Amino acid sequence: MLGTTDPDRLYEWYATVLPPDSDDVQGDYRILGYGGFYLFIDGREDVQATHPDPARTLLNFDVDDARAVAARMEAAGSTWVAPLEDRDGSLFATAQDPDGNYVQVIQLSPEHLADMQANQAGTRPPVGMVVGEAFSGFSVDDLEAARTFYADVLGLRVTAPTESMPLISLDAGGRRILVYEKGNDHQPATYTVLNLPVLDVEAAVRDLSGRGVEFLRYDGMQQDELGIHRGGGPLIAWFADPAGNVIAVLDRV
Numbered sequence: 001m002l003g004t005t006d007p008d009r010l011y012e013w014y015a016t017v018l019p020p021d022s023d024d025v026q027g028d029y030r031i032l033g034y035g036g037f038y039l040f041i042d043g044r045e046d047v048q049a050t051h052p053d054p055a056r057t058l059l060n061f062d063v064d065d066a067r068a069v070a071a072r073m074e075a076a077g078s079t080w081v082a083p084l085e086d087r088d089g090s091l092f093a094t095a096q097d098p099d100g101n102y103v104q105v106i107q108l109s110p111e112h113l114a115d116m117q118a119n120q121a122g123t124r125p126p127v128g129m130v131v132g133e134a135f136s137g138f139s140v141d142d143l144e145a146a147r148t149f150y151a152d153v154l155g156l157r158v159t160a161p162t163e164s165m166p167l168i169s170l171d172a173g174g175r176r177i178l179v180y181e182k183g184n185d186h187q188p189a190t191y192t193v194l195n196l197p198v199l200d201v202e203a204a205v206r207d208l209s210g211r212g213v214e215f216l217r218y219d220g221m222q223q224d225e226l227g228i229h230r231g232g233g234p235l236i237a238w239f240a241d242p243a244g245n246v247i248a249v250l251d252r253v
Contacts (some may be wrong), residue, residue: 002101007043009098014039017072018061018105021157021171034061035175051100058094058102066091066107073105088112137178138193140243141186143168146179149242153211154196172196188244197252201228201235204249213239216246 004010011030015023022033030041039059051057063069070084073095081102084093089109097103140146143161147168151158157171167180177194198204205215205226215227216238222231229236234251241247 001040001042002099003042003044003047004099005044005047005049006098007041011041013076013078013098014041017076017078018063018069018103049099054096054100054102058104060104060106063105063107066093066105069093069105070095135176135178137167137180138189138245139180139182139186140241140245141181141183142242143179143181145242146181150179153208153213154247170194186243188240189246191246192238192248193245194247196247196249198249199252201237201249201251202226205237208239208249215239 002010007030011032014020014032018032018034020032020034020039022031024031024033028043032039032041061069066084070093073080073093078095078097079100081094081096082092082104084091090112091107092104094102094104143166147158147160150156150168150170159169159171161168167178170177170179172194205228209215209226217223217227218238221229223229223237227237227239234253236248236250238246238248
């Protein structure tokens with residue numbers, strides 16, 4: 001969270017220099033989402049206009065294109081703490097936002113990523129494997145129907161298909177899920193392809209039902225009148241996308 005005397009100015013800088021995956025307003029907060037990390041911008045009258053000791057606070061952003069971000073920082077007239085530099089294949093740059101906070105962007109090389117993953121897991125992945133960018137996928141029989149469902153019914157960020165990439169990508173909290181069309185060859189998955197944690201399962205089920213979603217019932221499952229399983233474990237309810245793939249909303253624990 002960043003307290004500021006000028007929330008509009010600070011928001012414009014971050015939204016321009018580091019475009020977020022999501023942009024929301026809750027009460028007095030402007031909330032920018034970055035792949036599971038959320039930056040809250042809070043307008044306050046009890047803080048100084050500029051950070052009195054910016055070196056004590058450093059925001060780090062792992063980015064795909066550090067040169068592009070550095071160029072946007074430059075265009076925004078940012079003050080450089082450390083201009084973009086190449087450190088053995090990885091790129092680093094540190095600038096100050098309009099309030100003087102230090103903001104560092106990092107683009108790690110595949111080699112450095114592999115080293116970090118090896119240190120965390122204890123075993124090195126195969127050469128060149130970027131585990132942190134792993135993604136999953138599943139098929140549908142009608143790509144446009146899937147795009148409409150995931151965007152308009154579930155409210156996910158969905159990229160549109162192109163001629164070179166005849167598929168869509170779902171952004172689920174910074175996790176990328178590819179959805180591709182198999183047409184007449186499609187067979188719905190026999191398992192849950194997507195689990196969506198929610199704060200209130202009953203409220204989510206009622207909301208989705210109001211959007212036309214029909215919940216599934218399974219023999220032997222202790223499901224209530226809404227289709228919510230209450231037989232032990234987290235509360236959970238299942239429904240299908242237009243292609244028959246099963247999705248679940250479950251209690252966030």
